[in-house]
Amino acid sequence: MTTQSVRPPAQADPEIPSRADSPAAPEVPRWRRKLRPYLLSVPAVLIVIGILYPFVIGAYYSVLNYAAVNPNPVFIGLRNFVSVLGDVEFWSSVRVTATFAVVATVVETLVGVGIALLLNRSSLIGRIFEKVLILPLMIAPVIAGVIWKLMFNPQFGVLNHVLGLGSTFDWLSSHNAMWSVILVDLWIFTPFVAILVLAGIRSLPKEPFEASAVDGASWFYMFRKLMLPMLWPYILVAVIFRFMDNLKVFDAVYVLTAGGPGIATRTLQIGAFEDSIINLDYSRGSTYMFLLWVIVFITARLLVSVLGKAQRRAAGAES
Amino acid sequence: MAKELLPGQRRFTPASVGADLALIGWFVFSLFPIVWMFLLALKTPAAQTTTYFEFSPTLENFGTVLSHRGTDLTSVDFKSALITSLINCGGAVLVSLVIGIPAAYAAGRWQYKGSNDLMFTMLSFRFAPELMVIVPLFVIYNQIGLFDTKLGMVWVLQLVTMPLVVWILRSYFQDLPEDLEQAALLDGYTRRRAFVMIALPLVRPGIAAAALLAFIFAWNNYVFPLILADNNASTVTVAITKFLGGGGQAYYNLTAAAAVIAALPPLILALTIQRYLVRGLSFGAVKS
Numbered sequence: 001m002t003t004q005s006v007r008p009p010a011q012a013d014p015e016i017p018s019r020a021d022s023p024a025a026p027e028v029p030r031w032r033r034k035l036r037p038y039l040l041s042v043p044a045v046l047i048v049i050g051i052l053y054p055f056v057i058g059a060y061y062s063v064l065n066y067a068a069v070n071p072n073p074v075f076i077g078l079r080n081f082v083s084v085l086g087d088v089e090f091w092s093s094v095r096v097t098a099t100f101a102v103v104a105t106v107v108e109t110l111v112g113v114g115i116a117l118l119l120n121r122s123s124l125i126g127r128i129f130e131k132v133l134i135l136p137l138m139i140a141p142v143i144a145g146v147i148w149k150l151m152f153n154p155q156f157g158v159l160n161h162v163l164g165l166g167s168t169f170d171w172l173s174s175h176n177a178m179w180s181v182i183l184v185d186l187w188i189f190t191p192f193v194a195i196l197v198l199a200g201i202r203s204l205p206k207e208p209f210e211a212s213a214v215d216g217a218s219w220f221y222m223f224r225k226l227m228l229p230m231l232w233p234y235i236l237v238a239v240i241f242r243f244m245d246n247l248k249v250f251d252a253v254y255v256l257t258a259g260g261p262g263i264a265t266r267t268l269q270i271g272a273f274e275d276s277i278i279n280l281d282y283s284r285g286s287t288y289m290f291l292l293w294v295i296v297f298i299t300a301r302l303l304v305s306v307l308g309k310a311q312r313r314a315a316g317a318e319s
Numbered sequence: 320m321a322k323e324l325l326p327g328q329r330r331f332t333p334a335s336v337g338a339d340l341a342l343i344g345w346f347v348f349s350l351f352p353i354v355w356m357f358l359l360a361l362k363t364p365a366a367q368t369t370t371y372f373e374f375s376p377t378l379e380n381f382g383t384v385l386s387h388r389g390t391d392l393t394s395v396d397f398k399s400a401l402i403t404s405l406i407n408c409g410g411a412v413l414v415s416l417v418i419g420i421p422a423a424y425a426a427g428r429w430q431y432k433g434s435n436d437l438m439f440t441m442l443s444f445r446f447a448p449e450l451m452v453i454v455p456l457f458v459i460y461n462q463i464g465l466f467d468t469k470l471g472m473v474w475v476l477q478l479v480t481m482p483l484v485v486w487i488l489r490s491y492f493q494d495l496p497e498d499l500e501q502a503a504l505l506d507g508y509t510r511r512r513a514f515v516m517i518a519l520p521l522v523r524p525g526i527a528a529a530a531l532l533a534f535i536f537a538w539n540n541y542v543f544p545l546i547l548a549d550n551n552a553s554t555v556t557v558a559i560t561k562f563l564g565g566g567g568q569a570y571y572n573l574t575a576a577a578a579v580i581a582a583l584p585p586l587i588l589a590l591t592i593q594r595y596l597v598r599g600l601s602f603g604a605v606k607s
Binding site: 044052 | 335341348350353355356359417428429434437440445448452454455456474477481510538539541542556559563578585588589596597604
């Protein structure tokens with residue numbers, strides 16, 4: 001949440017030279033023309049500041065000892081960070097978050113790309129399914145969590161019945177909970193990858209494929225050498241969105257397991273929620289969040305720079 | 320197009336049958352929970368814990384959920400949560416449009432100093448962990464009396480809707496040829512009139528899509544109402560988790576009915592704006 005730009009800085013002269021400067025245009029002083037985009041953005045900038053303010057305050061909490069039981073906080077330097085970083089539960093949350101984010105993102109990407117490739121064929125089934133592909137994505141993750149929780153119930157849930165698992169199999173036991181929440185995340189968000197990649201496939205130029213088909217290239221060869229490199233920017237955008245979101249996963253997991261059993265699915269956001277909202281230790285929760293934000297920020301920068309390279313390569317600048 | 324180069328270009332080859340089966344497999348997995356939720360919502364209390372597909376359906380659960388009767392376990396006022404959701408999300412979308420459209424136009428038309436910084440700051444809201452701002456907002460809201468108010472919810476839902484609106488509309492304004500406005504300027508229009516009379520009507524589909532998508536995002540949000548609202552400003556996403564209740568008897572059928580009601584608006588809107596979804600969901604990062 002900083003004002004970091006990944007593009008080259010804006011040009012010094014904001015006004016695009018155009019016919020607006022021609023004599024026929026109404027006489028508007030140059031300074032007003034220059035000011036126009038700024039004036040139009042003022043409300044949005046105010047909103048941004050209004051949101052940056054709590055963000056900065058939140059970061060500030062992490063160097064205080066602010067809690068509901070301690071309403072007169074004092075500056076304690078990095079002691080929160082030392083205490084959090086020396087805490088076993090924190091590192092368990094890091095491990096849970098990393099496992100969840102990596103596994104969920106990889107599986108969602110692979111399955112999503114697969115679905116996009118399958119849907120791209122002009123079969124009747126594909127055309128029907130394309131319409132309903134997005135439905136899980138549009139249901140609030142919380143509601144999806146509620147639905148799945150009902151289905152996961154060992155006694156009354158439909159899953160064990162349909163899959164013939166009997167009433168002893170517990171989807172949300174400490175052994176299975178992680179995989180079950182990943183399954184739910186996969187159910188909700190795979191369509192996101194699929195529709196992005198499908199849009200990418202449909203935007204690819206035809207000619208290279210026709211040319212290499214004439215040369216007798218196999219489908220797999222064309223997929224690997226032509227389609228995948230050109231699709232890469234689309235896939236990367238999907239990966240970036242999914243990975244960032246999975247790092248800060250909360251809604252569905254909170255409803256399904258509330259971080260449990262024990263700390264089996266206690267992600268960083270759930271840990272921060274427990275500290276800040278349940279235990280009312282604002283500083284400790286903010287320290288968790290600040291560390292998560294740093295992780296998300298660094299990952300975002302890395303992925304976006306990879307994306308920039310991929311986009312340039314796909315545009316043919318390097319090949 | 321590449322499609323005829325994928326496996327199964329001819330009908331009923333082993334590859335095409337396999338591909339169709341794989342697709343059917345995914346869609347059974349994908350649609351089963353939704354179908355099951357609908358079925359469960361139609362079951363009587365006596366049948367709610369059965370896992371069979373044959374039963375005599377009833378609409379009673381929807382009435383119970385909406386009438387605030389028979390919820391001794393949960394005491395959830397779902398109807399007022401529904402109305403609150405509509406007000407919160409409608410308000411947030413409205414404010415986002417009023418503030419977002421000019422900003423999107425400025426960012427789409429001109430490269431001005433700081434425009435990229437502003438845009439990326441907004442995009443970064445999409446990726447920032449919500450609790451990072453919620454904890455201070457929780458403290459601030461309690462101090463200034465915005466806690467559990469609809470105004471407070473509308474303000475905080477900006478976090479979700481405004482960046483979305485600005486990013487989607489920016490790419491629409493970028494795609495709009497500037498010549499059209501220039502021609503209007505040559506005809507003696509002022510910039511403002513050219514914008515209102517020429518540019519705005521042309522991006523109307525984009526505005527509609529952005530507004531609907533923003534509404535869905537706001538509607539689906541859970542964390543903000545969970546923490547910053549209690550009874551007055553709480554929404555359906557929070558209300559529905561209360562149906563799961565604590566111990567004792569669970570109201571499966573009521574939970575499912577509430578889930579169906581809460582999921583309907585986004586589902587209907589999504590099917591309406593399907594054509595624009597890709598651009599919206601990726602915030603214009605990939606143009607379709």
